[in-house]
Amino acid sequence: MSAKLLITDPVLLNFATEVGDSGPVAIAGNRTRWDLGGPATNGTRLLTAPTGIVNYVPDEMTVTVRCGTSVEELHQALAEKGQRTGLPERGGTVGGALVVGENSLHVLGRGRVREAALQIRYVSDDGKVVTGGGPTVKNVTGFDLPRLMVGSLGTLGLLTEAILRTNPIPACTRWLRSEEINPFAVTSTVLRPSTVLWDGTSTWIELEDHSAAVDAEQARLAAVADVVEVDGPPSLPEHRWSMTPGALGNTNQFGAGAWIASVGVGTAWASQKQPAVRVEPGVATLSARVKEQFDSRGRLNPGRTAGVR
């Protein structure tokens, strides 16, 4: 093994020592999704992940960031160089965003969270710092541990540091609203909208590109329907739903109360909770085997199971 692979960052090493190799342990971030995956087992030692941006290389479009850093703080630093990531800004930490795996509202324009993590470092069940993936924007070296960690709720390893892919912020962002347009036809009128939202009456469209291109897209929409410019997206109801994009049209499923659907994505927000989505038994068994391999003693974030809502 090459000596340069040895992790020397004292911040990571100290965190690994804190995790240690015995007793139930988990990371508490900003607790924006604390109830996901079932209740945490009482008596679990709660740690805070290390913070700070370690290395931002705008020309490479990558950033190395410790997982306790808030997504807002990261995005502020990236915005100074005209960049951002696919991580959602909803008050949480980088590590929280990764282990929860919820995509940004603007996922069509910014990409999925699972595509954002190029390399991850986590502390394992036995207190070691483990690296998966690699620092470059393209990499197929070995098994894809970063993707395994996205959405794992910290049950396979405690995320400490990540190298994320950054994206340029387009020159122009514009939100439009229309009461006349068929939301499902928007993508046949405009190319690659960053967001299309629909509440049964109004459709909101986020366009991002060079301003000349956004103007042209707006004109194309205006030719088929009345559209007005608005400041941004509407406020979203409380409960997040996940379905196929084609299933959004069945609006009865949301029940009474407000709902907003992300057209072309399959996410929706409604005042009512989505009925529990069952993980297929074969997949649940396989997931349990993965958990057994990565944390046979069940000490990492005990009580939580990825996929339980």
Added chain:
Amino acid sequence: MVDFLSSLRSRLGGDSTTDPTAERRGPRLLRNAAKKAKGVASPAKDHNDSDPVVVELRAALTPDRVRCDGAERSLLSRDASVFDGGVSGPVCFPINTAEVQAIMRIALKHERNIVPRGAGTGLSGGAIPLGAPIVVVVTKMNEIVEVDVDNRIAWVEPGVVNLDLTRYLHRSGFHFAPDPSSQQVCTIGGNVANNSGGPHCLAYGVTNAHVQALEVVLPSGEIVMLGGLDAEPAGLDLRGAFVGSEGTLGITTKIAVTITPNPPAVKTLLLSFETVRDAANTVSQIIAAGIVPAALEVMDQRITIAVENYVNAGYPRDAGAVLLAEVDGLAESIVIDAKRIAEIGRANSAIEVRTAADEAERAALWKGRKTAFGAVAQIAPDYYLHDTVVPRSQLADVLEKIYAIADKHDLLVMNVFHAGDGNLHPLLVFDGREDGILDRVHAAGAEIVRVSLDAGGVLSGEHGIGVEKQAYMDEMFTADDLAHQNRLRQAFDPGCRTNPGKVIPIGHSCADIQALRQVPKGVWA
């Protein structure tokens, strides 16, 4: 298991013992194949046919789709890589998921290994059968099952050829974004196994970004659906872990791939430069300027001339390097990006900036790029194609080092690569009959890997690890890192019987050794 050098030697007929009057590589390989075939087939035929595994496989499939003859086994003992040393057991051609499941169960019952295989175009030896496993060829599972435009997906069987899907989708205005150079023959199942890339993955992402769900037959024989068509499928992303696992976690039997709308407008630019350094600097400055082109491909002068001689793509022969840059999207948007790319090129002393005037010229420019490896055959009979990735800002420096490495070992190197994402493809071109050349090729290859890693790069951008780069894995990962990769492997395949001896170095994957020691007795070896 498979030593790189001895593999090269045996594949190319050895260097020190080569008869200078011997035939070229093609006939020699055929002769070797015939010799091997004779060795296993004639005295052993009856034994193979009576092997209980073969009997059960034939009962589960049909007798004609389970082959044991020496010619078939010999053919499938290698892939498109330089590696030799594979030995195939019975070769199965299943036509549906139930048959794949039956094969897995028979393999499990008899503790036999399995190697899945698509078109065999892999370049890292990932499909080479080690220890006479059952080879499961999925090419007969080649149906496009369903195209669902509302959900922007297509369900395909693993044997569907990459370009066939894009051709099929053409009329509905969509395509399958990953476009490896082998796309005319490689299968989507193989793309999934290798997380394949291609020139247009710069903007659109590699295969993993285009796979939403996978039906997989696990080594246990269970059938599971990984991922899903929901916006955010519940549970661990086992789909993401499966893609790129090089056939070591199971066999995929049905794939839901994302279909991508064809862009309304495309501009393809050809920029020529005095030096490769100018081209590489242009690439990293384009990325730094916040432009994400659909593709950014660089070719050096040696490969450009080879391509011109081969297909007459319209590349300038006198330039030190050419950069093929493509932008797609809205017409109003791409004129701005194309103009900026041209400006950056000129600021880096571009000799010429040309925009393809029509679809015919664009097609010619791309044909040149995509046939580059075929063109090389005119220069020397053998080539060894590398695949590493470096940070884009390091491209120029690393390329200079690669030329120096080739010079040092007295080898000819050509560079044609996915510059936009830093994915290098140095091509060492040689004649395997030359004395001592294989040692030099091997040594130069190792140095290329090392300079790439030293520059902050990785071992492979799209070809995978297979058997080619196992030996380098511990230069990128610690023992703990590799042990964790092995944990994932063990969760799917506790006996390590699916494509054993690949990806993770043998020392870090004890079960693989065990699996490979259980070579079936007698005739298969």
